Amino acid sequence: MAYLAPTEFVTKMIDAGESKIFMSTRDTLIRAFMAGAILALAAAFAVTINVQTGQPLAGAVLFPVGFCLLYLMGFDLLTGVFTLAPLALIDKRPGVTIGGVLRNWGLVFLGNFAGALTVAVMMAITFTFAFTTEPNAVGKAIGHIGEGRTVGYAAHGAGGMLTLFVRGVLCNWMVSTGVVAAMMSTSLSGKVIGMWMPIMLFFYMGFEHSVVNMFLFPSGLMLEGNFSIGDYLLWNEIPTVLGNLVGGLAFVGLTLYSTHVRTGAKRKAEAAKPTLVAAE
Known part of the structure; x- marks a missing residue:
């Protein structure tokens, strides 16, 4: 599992951010759509396991299998571009602008949402026999997740909103660490192991991932979840997106960039000459 030094993989992070900013609209949307869809399938898979095993x-x-697959196929999540794209701007890469970064974020958001929503509809059909019966056990569990993580936060007012935001920060701290960990290795096994650990951590801890939620909450609305679209947007998606942005950029992108690319001034050794003591 060949390992790259921090200065090497951080340079790869900047290069990746630059390439995403200059990617065509068509390719950006396709890659974002597929990333949202695959991550949604992984979320449905994980909820199914939880319901069937009670563990x-x-x-x-097992949830990280989806993240590993979409990353290895070169697809893009909003959480990843939150961390990578701004680095090309901060590094003053030619032609990179704030508008280019925002364009990339906007397109990836739309693609992720479309992909996750497509899978949400398809899974709702499978959970209800095309909406002809009540949701099965997994469908009901998804509906309850939507309630707990919208109106559940709202019940705590400002405290709930802060908790939601912080869980979004913690989530992308881990998810972006997974993105970076994949760049630390040049082997397939090294990349998968590097990604698996932080993604498993975020999912088990119940942190808030904006793209996973693009699947869970529309699904919940279709599966008898007792909350509204307004609840979803105000008490989950918007604060989660903001938290994901802060977590990925502040705790992963900027920290690695500031210490491995723009390093602090090195301490200069004093050119102290040995003192010669004249013998008397």
């Missing part, structure tokens, strides 16, 4: 750890251990 949340089992779902968390």
Whole structure:
């Protein structure tokens, strides 16, 4: 599992951010759509495991399979571009602008949402026999997740909103660490192991991931969840997106960049000459 030094993989992070900013609209949307869809399938897979085994750890251990697959196929999540794209701007890469960064974020958001929503509809159909019966056990569990993580936060007012935001920060701290960990290795096994650990952690801890939620909450609305679209946007998606932005950029992108690319001034050794003591 060949390992790259921090200065090498942080340079790869900047290069990746630059390439995403200059990617065509078509390619950006396709890659974002597929990333949202695959991550949604992984979320449905994990909830199914939790319901059938009664062991949340089992779902968390296996959920990263979706993240690993979408990353290895070169697809893009909003959480990843939150961390990578700004680095090309901060590094003053030619032609990179704030507008280019925002364009990339906007397109990836739309693509992720479309992909996650597509899978949400398809899974709702499978959970209800095309909406002809009540949701099965997994469908009901998804509906309850939507309630707990919208109106559940709202019940705590400002404290709930702060908790939601902080869980979004913690989530992308881990998810972006997974993105970076994949760049630390040049082997397939090294990349997968590097990604698996932080993604498992975020899922088991119940942190808030904006793209996973693009699947869970629309699904919940279709599966008899007792909350509204307004609840979803105000008491989950918007604060989660903001938390994900802060977590990925502040705790992963900027910290690595500031210490491995723009390093602090090195301490200069004093050119102290040995003192010669004249013999008397």
